[in-house]
Amino acid sequence: MKSDYILEVENVTKEFPGVRALDDVSFRVKRGEVHGICGENGAGKSTLMGVVSGVHPRGSYQGTVRVKGEETSFRSVRDSEKVGLTIMHQELALSPYLSIYENIFLGHAGARWGVIDWDDLLSRSRPFLERVGLKDPPETVVSKMGVGKQQLVEIARALSKNTDILILDEPTASLNDDESEKLLELILELKREGLTCIIISHKLNEVLRVADSITVMRDGKSIKTYDTKADGVTQSMIISGMVGRDMTHMYPEKTARLGDVVFEVKHWTVFHPEYHHMKVVDDASFELRRGEILAFCGPMGAGRTELMMSLFGKSYGSSCRGEAFISGEPVDFSSPREAIRRGLGYVSEDRKSLGLILIQDVKTNISNSSLNKISRWGVVDADAEVESAEGYRRSLNIKTPSITQLVRNLSGGNQQKVVLSRCLLAEPEIFIVDEPTRGIDVGAKFEIYTILNELAAAGKSIIMVTSELPEAIGMADRIYVMNEGRIKGCLGRDEATQEKIMHMALT
CATH class of the missing domain: 3.40.50.300 (P-loop containing nucleotide triphosphate hydrolases)
Incomplete structure (x- = not known):
């Protein structure tokens, strides 16, 4: 039958x-x-x-x-x-x-x-x-x-x-x-x-x-x-x-305490890496305050990721024009190493290709951007490396049998926590997180939202690129809206709605 x-x-x-x-x-x-x-x-x-x-x-x-x-x-x-x-x-x-x-x-x-x-x-x-x-x-x-x-x-x-x-x-x-x-x-x-x-x-x-x-x-x-x-x-x-529990609130509660402007970008223009005459980011200007979570929204191809990568040591584009200031001082991020030295941290939207070395273990992935902090005379202090990795495993609740587990064997949410740990170890003042919760579940999302809020409460400043409008509205203090390489406007936390964001992007 x-x-x-x-x-x-x-x-x-x-x-x-x-x-x-x-x-x-x-x-x-x-x-x-x-x-x-x-x-x-x-x-x-x-x-x-x-x-x-x-x-x-x-x-x-x-x-x-x-x-x-x-x-x-x-x-x-x-x-x-x-x-x-x-x-x-x-x-x-x-x-x-x-x-x-x-x-x-x-x-x-x-x-x-x-x-x-x-x-x-x-x-x-x-x-x-x-x-x-x-x-x-x-x-x-x-x-x-x-x-x-x-x-x-x-x-x-x-x-x-x-x-x-x-x-x-x-x-x-x-x-x-x-x-x-x-x-x-x-x-x-x-x-x-x-x-x-x-x-x-x-x-x-x-x-x-x-x-x-x-x-x-x-x-x-x-x-x-x-x-x-x-x-x-x-x-x-x-x-x-x-x-295993009710989640009454999808986003953790927060009380914003915004300080002075710590990062300012003026008239930033980025040209395509192959078609050098094509503007991918066109005359973008924005500012970020201490303790602020600032979201960038817009449709696919709006230029959000390209803007952030170009700011992080000119990692994208054939050329970049414009000015950037940290605490009022002009800066020129000539390379990702220089951006890290000046207090920027970057978490890529593509964690598997650009954020992690999948064939290495959790410990090595956490430490590989901060080897100068755990080395003496060019030799890595193995005890300091283990101590740092174990500390982040506990504080970020990375679910892994051991810090010697290969990163490719972790779930997506735990891989994302490893990327965040690596960024945190470098002790940046300004975090750029691109699609921080893409492809992970609601429980892991809530944990990452909590981590971002705690960083902001500690006086760090966060730029969050997200395609999920509810995420931007639930997390950000302000939202910049982009489309076709241009910033179309900015909305405060109390006035932002999905309808307003889409209308601003498409008009």
């Missing part, structure tokens, strides 16, 4: 050395539904999907996984794809140097007598592109496309494998609002076509919009599975299950 459930996970336990990542997890997914998986970073979501998809092979975990009523014994991802289960990871697995249609059939192009019929693949790719709503020519090189369109190529690739179950891990984490909206509509359309989707996301409003059922995880356990409509599920219910 055909089961109503296309995927069944029963009593799955998975352990790594020193860590129980999954503890007796059970849930079921009905055919043709969208199923949400929610939980804090480190709750075991990605490990669970690795078990389901064959990333963690049979024998490396205890428990049972059934697909289409049959118990699985996957030894690799290729085995799960043979039965119609495909996983789409947060980090896109596309070759940037190949075309759209080559990426779609990469790994399963098929060949006759060792020869691939490229014209046939080109023709076969068109229905998949039409199905996902991507109108770019199949010959387009993937590196020439935006992240949103690359996501569609990934989904087209999954569909080309005769997928019945599509797992999407944080599919909208790197997308702007318009791209996210289109992707969510596509998920609903695939559902109407009979495809089963499992979506892992920290954006609870998106999960509630598309998911028919939701499983909440905490500390490696499956806490509860909800029927979204029948149970009247709300964000508060999900958050309570995720963190």
